[in-house]
Amino acid sequence: MQAFTRQGNVLHAEGVALTAIAAQFGTPTYVYSRAHIEASFRAYTQALEGCEHLVCFAVKANSNLAVLNVLAQLGAGFDIVSRGELERVLAAGGQASKIVFSGVGKSRDDMRRALEVGVHCFNVESDVELERLQEVAAELGVKAPVSLRVNPDVNPKTHPYISTGLKENKFGIDIEQAPAVYLRAASLPNIDVQGVDCHIGSQLTEIEPFLDALDRLLALIDTLAAQGVTIHHLDLGGGLGVQYRDEQPPLAGDYVQAVRERIAGRNLKLVFEPGRSIVANAGVLLTQVEFLKHTAHKDFAIIDAAMNDLIRPALYQAWMDVQPVTPRDGELRNYDLVGPICETGDFLAKNRDLCLAEGDLLAVCSAGAYGFVMSSNYNTRGRAAEVMVDGSNAHLVRERETLQSLFAGERLLPAE
Ligand code: LLP
Numbered sequence: 147m148q149a150f151t152r153q154g155n156v157l158h159a160e161g162v163a164l165t166a167i168a169a170q171f172g173t174p175t176y177v178y179s180r181a182h183i184e185a186s187f188r189a190y191t192q193a194l195e196g197c198e199h200l201v202c203f204a205v206k207a208n209s210n211l212a213v214l215n216v217l218a219q220l221g222a223g224f225d226i227v228s229r230g231e232l233e234r235v236l237a238a239g240g241q242a243s244k245i246v247f248s249g250v251g252k253s254r255d256d257m258r259r260a261l262e263v264g265v266h267c268f269n270v271e272s273d274v275e276l277e278r279l280q281e282v283a284a285e286l287g288v289k290a291p292v293s294l295r296v297n298p299d300v301n302p303k304t305h306p307y308i309s310t311g312l313k314e315n316k317f318g319i320d321i322e323q324a325p326a327v328y329l330r331a332a333s334l335p336n337i338d339v340q341g342v343d344c345h346i347g348s349q350l351t352e353i354e355p356f357l358d359a360l361d362r363l364l365a366l367i368d369t370l371a372a373q374g375v376t377i378h379h380l381d382l383g384g385g386l387g388v389q390y391r392d393e394q395p396p397l398a399g400d401y402v403q404a405v406r407e408r409i410a411g412r413n414l415k416l417v418f419e420p421g422r423s424i425v426a427n428a429g430v431l432l433t434q435v436e437f438l439k440h441t442a443h444k445d446f447a448i449i450d451a452a453m454n455d456l457i458r459p460a461l462y463q464a465w466m467d468v469q470p471v472t473p474r475d476g477e478l479r480n481y482d483l484v485g486p487i488c489e490t491g492d493f494l495a496k497n498r499d500l501c502l503a504e505g506d507l508l509a510v511c512s513a514g515a516y517g518f519v520m521s522s523n524y525n526t527r528g529r530a531a532e533v534m535v536d537g538s539n540a541h542l543v544r545e546r547e548t549l550q551s552l553f554a555g556e557r558l559l560p561a562e
Pocket residue numbers: 204207225248249308310345347348349383384385386419420421422423458462515516
């Protein structure tokens with residue numbers, strides 16, 4: 147669905163004009179569409195009807211409690227990578243029994259808490275993690291449900307910083323080593339082998355790398371079966387791409403359908419961990435032009451959002467669309483959209499033909515995933531507000547950070 151559309155000349159989120167949101171909540175502000183989040187999630191679950199499944203939203207993509215709550219109400223599971231994300235999911239009304247716990251560096255405390263609340267599964271990323279989990283589960287006198295994250299050595303053909311399924315990446319267990327680690331897991335008294343998982347990368351725009359990884363996992367499942375280890379669920383991770391510019395990623399329904407065809411006849415529960423494909427296009431970052439600085443070499447629009455609010459352009463050279471909220475007629479100029487931070491890398495977009503005036507509102511599109519969650523307080527800038535639109539209502543779902551709160555935890559040295 148299209149959550150952000152023009153009504154008259156003005157860009158709206160569902161039924162609410164972004165001009166009204168800026169007037170009420172200020173800028174910079176992240177604006178999310180509830181309907182878009184719901185529709186994107188349902189694209190997975192509808193395609194999975196008739197097949198045992200669990201769709202676990204990857205909390206790292208957007209961990210706002212209201213976002214998690216909207217998904218929890220649809221019966222979503224959650225993919226977490228930290229104790230903090232675990233507590234967020236529980237605070238948002240998510241069920242522990244639908245949580246998969248990923249991540250290469252789980253601490254003993256992380257494991258203990260996850261065992262206490264009863265997560266669905268630990269996605270174990272190494273042999274040493276498996277041994278630690280056995281110890282912690284034994285201390286608590288419980289059995290830890292486990293899936294091994296295998297690294298299938300598949301090239302996802304995406305940006306190197308967000309590809310994770312190659313041999314040189316830190317993630318997962320080499321698929322060649324996996325059978326030995328599974329046999330060890332099956333022999334441990336406090337480990338309950340449940341599944342197999344992988345996650346090969348993010349922003350994939352083709353189905354083939356997923357299916358290559360799937361084939362390798364299925365071959366592993368057969369090898370394990372021959373050795374007496376039964377796998378009950380198969381988790382393909384997240385990674386489905388979205389359209390930022392002119393990419394044509396597969397639809398979630400088509401992707402799921404292709405996976406279902408490949409596993410037909412097998413008794414496997416399917417798990418997915420989508421993040422970006424649920425929330426990226428459900429959000430924009432609303433910002434205002436502070437100054438137009440026209441120089442002999444370059445025209446800059448200095449906006450009130452910066453790399454601390456949205457780091458994807460600086461970190462991954464990500465191209466994100468920028469739309470004037472209320473376009474004006476006039477001569478276009480070629481602008482770099484830059485923030486107030488003292489870094490040359492502080493830009494949200496480069497070389498955009500726009501007709502702008504001071505005070506204009508802009509929407510940085512597709513910012514619902516890996517936007518707010520990656521923001522920081524660099525340059526002692528408070529983080530943006532977050533607003534969720536539901537039909538014709540806009541709700542503040544995170545207050546703008548106050549400046550006082552930014553240094554509230556800091557202390558001076560004692561006086562001499
Ligand atoms: N599962 C695991 C184990 C993951 O590591 C990730 C993302 C996901 C699921 C969700 O993947 P998605 O469906 O969102 O592609 N900050 C980067 C993206 C990093 C992705 C890390 N892992 C960006 O802004 O592009």
